[in-house]
Amino acid sequence: MATSRWTAAAETPPVSLRRRGAVLERAILDAALDQLSTVGWSGLTMEGVAAGAQTGKAAVYRRWPSKEDLVADALQAGLPTLDETADHGSIREDLLQLCRRVRDAMYSRSGFALRSVLHECDSAAAERFHGVIVRQLIEPSTRLFREVVRRGVARGDVRPDATCDLVFDVIPGLMMYRSKVCGSEWPDEDIAEMIDHVMVPLLAPRTG
Numbered sequence: 001m002a003t004s005r006w007t008a009a010a011e012t013p014p015v016s017l018r019r020r021g022a023v024l025e026r027a028i029l030d031a032a033l034d035q036l037s038t039v040g041w042s043g044l045t046m047e048g049v050a051a052g053a054q055t056g057k058a059a060v061y062r063r064w065p066s067k068e069d070l071v072a073d074a075l076q077a078g079l080p081t082l083d084e085t086a087d088h089g090s091i092r093e094d095l096l097q098l099c100r101r102v103r104d105a106m107y108s109r110s111g112f113a114l115r116s117v118l119h120e121c122d123s124a125a126a127e128r129f130h131g132v133i134v135r136q137l138i139e140p141s142t143r144l145f146r147e148v149v150r151r152g153v154a155r156g157d158v159r160p161d162a163t164c165d166l167v168f169d170v171i172p173g174l175m176m177y178r179s180k181v182c183g184s185e186w187p188d189e190d191i192a193e194m195i196d197h198v199m200v201p202l203l204a205p206r207t208g
Contacts, residue, residue: 072132146168
């Protein structure tokens with residue numbers, strides 16, 4: 001049976017509106033994170049990002065003249081925000097919840113993307129991206145760990161002298177070691193074990 005031009009027009013999928021500005025930039029940054037998470041730093045290309053964002057390569061280069069510029073902005077935009085921590089009533093619960101948030105950041109799409117960058121690119125580029133993780137993950141998480149411990153001191157379940165820099169390195173050090181060397185993805189039970197067997201005894205007021 002013949003198809004009328006009106007029927008054909010009705011069956012044709014509508015053409016999406018051309019994206020511009022912040023909407024297009026968000027799509028490009030998301031496509032860059034997807035590429036990093038799947039093919040890594042070495043496999044990421046500006047052409048592949050453009051295809052993933054369903055735009056032209058020129059639109060990518062107009063905003064980011066190099067792969068390094070694009071990836072730095074994608075990581076900065078994609079990493080979860082660690083800006084505050086709630087009071088859960090005890091040092092154990094405060095640390096447990098904070099460690100879960102840090103774990104979730106490490107294993108988010110942006111966290112996987114960042115690790116692929118740091119493991120694959122040369123030292124000069126890695127140093128640039130290292131600044132992103134320091135500003136958006138290490139420094140905020142350290143600040144929150146300090147806040148949790150200070151709150152514990154005020155509450156009385158942390159001894160006052162347990163605030164030296166080495167104490168604040170214990171959790172990040174263990175998490176990075178177990179992740180990189182042992183392949184742990186830090187399930188909740190491992191986080192609880194670290195808190196119960198390492199951090200709570202380390203921070204608890206001395207008796208006797």
